[in-house]
Amino acid sequence: MMYNVNGVELEADDQGYLLEPVFEDDAVRAIAAAEQIELTDAHWEVINYLRDEYREHGHTPNFRAMLKGMAEIRPEVDSKYLYDLFPIGPAKQGPKVAALPQPLGKGGY
Numbered sequence: 001m002m003y004n005v006n007g008v009e010l011e012a013d014d015q016g017y018l019l020e021p022v023f024e025d026d027a028v029r030a031i032a033a034a035e036q037i038e039l040t041d042a043h044w045e046v047i048n049y050l051r052d053e054y055r056e057h058g059h060t061p062n063f064r065a066m067l068k069g070m071a072e073i074r075p076e077v078d079s080k081y082l083y084d085l086f087p088i089g090p091a092k093q094g095p096k097v098a099a100l101p102q103p104l105g106k107g108g109y
Contacts (some may be wrong), residue, residue, distance in 0.1 A: 001014060001016055003015065003018070003030050003031060003034065004026065004030070005022070005024065005026050005027045005030050006026055006039075010022060010027060010099075013102060015096075015102065016031070016034065016096055017095070017096050017100075017101055017102035018031075018033075018096075018099055018100065018101055019101060020101065020102060021051075021054060021099065021100045022099040023051060023099070023108075024099070027099035028047055028077070028097060028098060028099050030098060031097050031099055032097050035088075035093065035096065035097055036044075036092075037085075037086070037097060040085075042081075042085055043085055045070075045073065045074065046070065046082070046085060046094055047085070047094070047097065047098040049066075049069060049070055049073060050094050050095055050098040050100060051098055051100070053069065053100075054095075054100050059103065059104050060091070060094070060095045060100060060103050061091070062091055062103075063089070063090060063091035065083075066082070066084065066090060066091050067079060067090075070082065078094070082094075089105070091103060
């Protein structure tokens with residue numbers, strides 16, 4: 001699978017996750033469109049959190065750690081809030097839309 005972003009082909013696995021991280025916002029927009037997600041400021045807040053975690057740790061957090069980390073940024077964040085943004089699963093669909101590689105293990109580490 002491939003995503004075309006500004007004339008550049010980005011290689012993805014068979015589930016649509018990029019093989020290498022891309023930190024360009026146009027990549028996020030292209031993947032979100034493929035996932036049928038209309039991006040809001042709330043989406044971008046989660047995407048930026050996931051990107052920061054990936055840069056710092058080399059992988060994205062699992063759902064529990066993601067919930068805790070996002071609650072530190074925005075106290076009203078709960079499971080429903082994250083699932084409303086990423087209905088397939090915040091710890092799986094979130095990194096995909098954030099233009100990051102597939103999370104490790106079950107929902108990341």
